[in-house]
Amino acid sequence: MEECISVFDMLKIGVGPSSSHTLGPWRAAERFLGELRNELLLHAVTRVKIDLYGSLSLTGKGHATDLAVMLGLSGQDPEYIPIENIAAIIKSIESKNEINLANEKPIPFYFLQDIIFNKNFLPFHANGMTFTAFMNDDSEYISTFYSIGGGFVVKEERINAKKKIQIKCAFPYPTDKASELLAYCKNENKSISEIVFENEKSMRTEAVIDHELIRIWHTMLECMYIGCHSEGILPGGLNVRRRAFDMHQNLIGLANYNSPQSWLEEIRKTEVKFRQILKWVSCFALAVNEVNAALGRVVTAPTNGSAGVIPAVLMYYLVIENHQAGEKQIKQFLMVAGEIGSIFKKGSTISAAMGGCQAEIGVSSSMAAAALCELMGGTPEQVLMAAEIAMEHHLGLTCDPIGGLVQIPCIERNTMGAIKAINAAELALATDPENAKVPLDKVVETMWQTAKDMNNKYKETSEGGLAIAVNMADC
Numbered sequence: 001m002e003e004c005i006s007v008f009d010m011l012k013i014g015v016g017p018s019s020s021h022t023l024g025p026w027r028a029a030e031r032f033l034g035e036l037r038n039e040l041l042l043h044a045v046t047r048v049k050i051d052l053y054g055s056l057s058l059t060g061k062g063h064a065t066d067l068a069v070m071l072g073l074s075g076q077d078p079e080y081i082p083i084e085n086i087a088a089i090i091k092s093i094e095s096k097n098e099i100n101l102a103n104e105k106p107i108p109f110y111f112l113q114d115i116i117f118n119k120n121f122l123p124f125h126a127n128g129m130t131f132t133a134f135m136n137d138d139s140e141y142i143s144t145f146y147s148i149g150g151g152f153v154v155k156e157e158r159i160n161a162k163k164k165i166q167i168k169c170a171f172p173y174p175t176d177k178a179s180e181l182l183a184y185c186k187n188e189n190k191s192i193s194e195i196v197f198e199n200e201k202s203m204r205t206e207a208v209i210d211h212e213l214i215r216i217w218h219t220m221l222e223c224m225y226i227g228c229h230s231e232g233i234l235p236g237g238l239n240v241r242r243r244a245f246d247m248h249q250n251l252i253g254l255a256n257y258n259s260p261q262s263w264l265e266e267i268r269k270t271e272v273k274f275r276q277i278l279k280w281v282s283c284f285a286l287a288v289n290e291v292n293a294a295l296g297r298v299v300t301a302p303t304n305g306s307a308g309v310i311p312a313v314l315m316y317y318l319v320i321e322n323h324q325a326g327e328k329q330i331k332q333f334l335m336v337a338g339e340i341g342s343i344f345k346k347g348s349t350i351s352a353a354m355g356g357c358q359a360e361i362g363v364s365s366s367m368a369a370a371a372l373c374e375l376m377g378g379t380p381e382q383v384l385m386a387a388e389i390a391m392e393h394h395l396g397l398t399c400d401p402i403g404g405l406v407q408i409p410c411i412e413r414n415t416m417g418a419i420k421a422i423n424a425a426e427l428a429l430a431t432d433p434e435n436a437k438v439p440l441d442k443v444v445e446t447m448w449q450t451a452k453d454m455n456n457k458y459k460e461t462s463e464g465g466l467a468i469a470v471n472m473a474d475c
Contacts, residue, residue, distance in 0.1 A: 003169060004169040004170060004171050004174070004199070004203070005342035005345060005346065006199075006200060006203060006338070007196060007200060007213070007334060007335050007337075007338030007339070008212055008216075008338075009150075009152070009338075009342070010150065010301070010302050010337075010338040010341040010342055010345070010367075011216050011299055011300065011301050011302075011310075011334060011337070011338055011341075012079075012150070012151045012299065012300040013078075013079045013215075013216065013219050013297065013298075013299055013300075014026075014078040014079060014151060014297070014298065014299075014300055014304065015068075015078045015081070015083070015086070015295055015296070015297055015298075016064075016291065016292030016293060016294070016295050016296055016297075016298050016304050016307075016406065017063055017064060017292050017293050017294075017295060017304055017305070017405070017406035018063040018064070018065075018303070018304050018305055018406055019149065019150050019151045019300040019302075019303040019304040019305070020055075020127055020147045020148070020149045020150070020151075020303065020351050020352065020353060020460075021055070021056060021059060021060060021063030021064070021065045021068075021127070021147070021460075022063055022064050022065060022067075022068045022078075022295075022304065023068070023078055023151040023300060023304060024127065024147025024148075024149075024151050024152065024153050025052075025056065025065050025068045025069050025072065025129055025147055026068040026069065026071060026072040026078050027072065027078075027147075027151060027153050028069075028072070028129055028131070028145035028147060028153045029050075029068070029069045029071075029072025029073045029131070030072050030075075030077075031145065031153060032072075032073075032131040032133075032143055032145070033072075033073065033075065033101070033102045035141075035143055036102075036133060036141065037102075039141065041133065041135065041141055042101070042102060042104065042105065043104075043105055044135045044136050044137070045101060045105065045107060045133045045134065045135060045136075045141075046107060046108075046134050046135065046136050047107060047108060047109075047114070047133075047134040048073060048099075048101070048107070048109065048114065048131065048132065048133050048134070049114050049115075049116065049131075049132045049134070050069050050114065050115045050116065050129060050130070050131055050132075051116045051118055051129065051130040051132070052065060052066075052115065052116065052117050052118060052128075052129050053118045053120060053121060053122045053127075053128035053129065053130075054119075054120070054121035054122060054125075054126040054127060054128055054353070054461075055121075055126040055127050055353035055459065055460045055461055056126075056127045056128065056129055056147065056353075057117040057118050057119050058119060058404065058460075058461045058462055058463065059401065059404030059460055059461065059462050060117055060404070061117075061404060062236060062401065062403050062404025062405040062406070062462070063404060063405075063406060064295060066111065066115045067086075067090055067295075069115065069129070070089075070090060070093050070099060070109075070111060070115075071086065071089060071090070073099055073101060073102070074089060074093070074099060074100055074101070074102075074103060075100070075101075075102040075103030075104065076089065076103070083295070083296055083297055086295060093109060093111060094111055097109060097110050122144070122146075124146055124156055125146040125147075125148055125154075125351075125353075125354070126351070126353035126354055126456075126459065126460070127146055127147040127148065127149075127351065127353050128144065128145075128146050129144070129145055129146075129147070130142060130143070130144045130145075131143050131144075131145070143155075144156045147351075148349075148351050148354075149302075149303060149345075149349060149350040149351025149352070149353070149354065149359065149360075150300055150302045150303050150341075150345065150350045150351070151300050151303075152345075170202055170203075171199040171202055172198055172199060172202055173188075173195050173198060173199055174199075175339070175342075175343065176343075176346050176347070177343065177347065177441045177444075178343055178384050178387075178439065178440035178441050178444070179439065179441055181195065181339065181343070181380075181384070182380055182381065182384060185380040186380075191374060191380060192335075192336050192339060192370070192374060192380050192383055192384075193331075193332040193335045193336050193374060195339075196335040196336065196338065196339045197209070197335060200335070209331075210327075210331065213330070213331045213334050213335070214327055214330070214331070216299055216334060217314075217327075217330045217331075217334065218260070219297065219298070219299050220288070220298075220299050220301075220310070220311035220314070221260045221261070221264060221311070221315075222260045222297075223287070223288050223291050223292075223296065223297065223298050223299070223307075223311065224260075224284050224287045224288055224311055224312075224315065225259075225260035225263055225287075226287070226291050226296065227242075227244045227245075227286065227287025227288055227289075227290045227291045227296075228244050228245065228248035228263075228283065228284075228287045229245065229248070230242060230244075230245060230290070230291070230294075231245040231246070234290060234293045234294055234407060235293075235294060235295070236293070236403065236405040236407060237403060237405075238402065238403055238405055238407055238408060240293070240407045240408065240411075242290045243286055243290070244283050244286040244287035244290055247279060247282070247283040247286065248283050248287070251270075251276060251279060251280060251283060252266070252267065252270060255270075264315075264318065264319070267280075267319045268318070268319050268323050270319075272319070272320060277316075277320055278419060280315075280316070280319065280320070281312050281313070281315075281316050281415070281418050281419060281422065282312075282415040282418070282419070284308070284311060284312035284315045284316070284418070285308035285309060285311075285312035285414040285415040285417075285418045286308065286411060286412075286414070286415060287308070288307050288308035288311055288312070288414065289305075289307060289308040289406070289410065289411040289414045290411060292304050292305070292307050292308070292406060293405070293406050293407050293410075293411060299311070301337070301341075301364060301367070302341040302344075302345070302350045302360070302363055302364060302367065303350060303351075303352070303359075303360045303363075303364070304406065305352065305357075305360045305361075305406050305410050306360040306361045306363070306364035306365075306413075306414060306417060307364075307414070308411075308414030308415070308417075308418065309361065309364035309365055309367075309368050309414050309417040309418045309421060310334075310337055310364055310367060310368045310371070312368075312414070312415070312418040313368035313369075313371070313372050313418050313421050313422060314330065314333050314334075314368075314371070314372075316372075316418070316422060317329070317333070317372055317375055317376075318330075321375075321376065322375070325375075329375055332371075332374065332375060333371040333372070333374075333375055334371070336367075336370050336371040336374050336383065337367040337368060337370065337371040338367070340366055340367045340370045340371070340387045341363060341364075341367045343440070343444060344359075344363045344366065344391075344444055344447070347441070347444040347445065347448065348444050348445075348447045348448035348451065349447075349448065349451055350363050352399035352459060352460040353399075353459050353460040353461075354451055354459065355447065355448070355450070355451030355454070355459070356396070356397055356398045356399045356450075356451065356454050356458050356459050356460075357394075357397040357398055357399040357410075357413065358391075358394045358395055358396060358397040358447055358450065358451070359399075359447070359451065360399070361394060361397060361413045361414065361416070361417040362390070362391050362394030362395070362397055362417070362447065363391070364414075364417055364421075365390040365391070365394060365417035365418070365420050365421045365424070366387040366388075366390040366391040366394075366421075366424075367387070367421075368390070368417070368418065368421035369386040369387055369389065369390035369420075369421040369422075369424035369425045369428070370383045370384065370386050370387040370390075370425075372386070372421060372422060372425040373385075373386035373424075373425040373428050373429060376425060376429060377429070378425070378428060378429050379433065381433035381436075382428045382429060382431070382433055383428070384439070384440045385428040385431060385433060385436050385440075386421075386424045386425045386427070386428035386429075387424075387440050388436075388438055388439065388440040388442075388443045389424035389427055389428060390417075390420055390421050390424035391440075391443045391444075391447060392438065392443055393420055393424075394417070394420070395443070395446060395447060395450055396450055396454070397413075398454070398458035398459075398464070398465050399458060399459055399460040400457075400458055400462065400464055400465025400466045400467040400468075401460070401462055401466075401467060402462070402466055402467050402470055403462070403467075404462045404467075408466065408470075409466060
């Protein structure tokens, strides 16, 4: 049996622009500091060096990997750091040639020399990084980590998830496959969200589950709010202009609100015409991923590059489908989404560096489709069908970001993933599960096979596709 993967593993609060290239390395740096503390070595360190490999190196600057490791080594937490402090911390490191290691010990740090971009790939995973600490007795402490997607970080000695390590899961309803999840639903006469809730209760109290799920939702809502009210040019050199601001202004017109929650209620009061539905969904998704591209705070769902899909579809339900919906439905949606994401993580990958964008936008669309389907009255069979339909129509999607930035085509892809999720849920609701031809487990297997067959230049390396067809000068 695989490890237990919680909803809160699949939906993490962090900083953009990338879960695998920003959040993962940031967490790896934190873990490295933890190892130094455990070995009582932290205050003996005189210098640190970071080697980035493979995809982390090839698109690392565009994904702010170098900034992430500096922030992580500085002892900053991506979940709680004030976003407005990031630029000042980085500027201080670069101007002083010094880093305050773990926010405790200043040491010399020359970011142009001490962060090394190695284009070669380590054999374990495409996103490898090695931290080296040099000690005052001339010894070295070396540790290698791999960012395997969605902010998950593993050590080199850990066997890859694809090799199915045998770790007993403590969940009452441990699940590797969709077929197992469906069996639990049938045997217990429960919905998917109810099964997930029982699993989560084995790890934390109901009060904590409720609080954390709503905290995730509030972060999503705030992210959409900020994105809809921010204009200008995104950083990185592509000169991409934010579009959510203008789209939002055209949709909402004159309105009166002063907070994310009052904004949501204002939208709910707006008479949305049929032609505007797609525009609203696109606006929500654009808003999130423009915030993500600007190193703002988002919810990894299941990755930062696909962070706009799930909040956009949940907002669609709240402002279009059910104006009476509240926290109960929000929590239900997030639990179903997290469970579907965990099935893909266990059976395939959520890392674009391993599987292309099908592993990010495809998985997020599948998660959102399933969650929406349950909220709209779908049976567990239909919920899994919705997830299958959404992924089926993302198979083979490449990851080829221009300039290594999570902007083109990434931001727009979130709008497409959200629209497909809604469509997939509607199709599943209109279909008798007995007529389904492709079970979700088969599409998960197919996605992993497609990932293995995909050329590496289409796996977040910026060495193929749009990344070389259009260069930064053209933009």
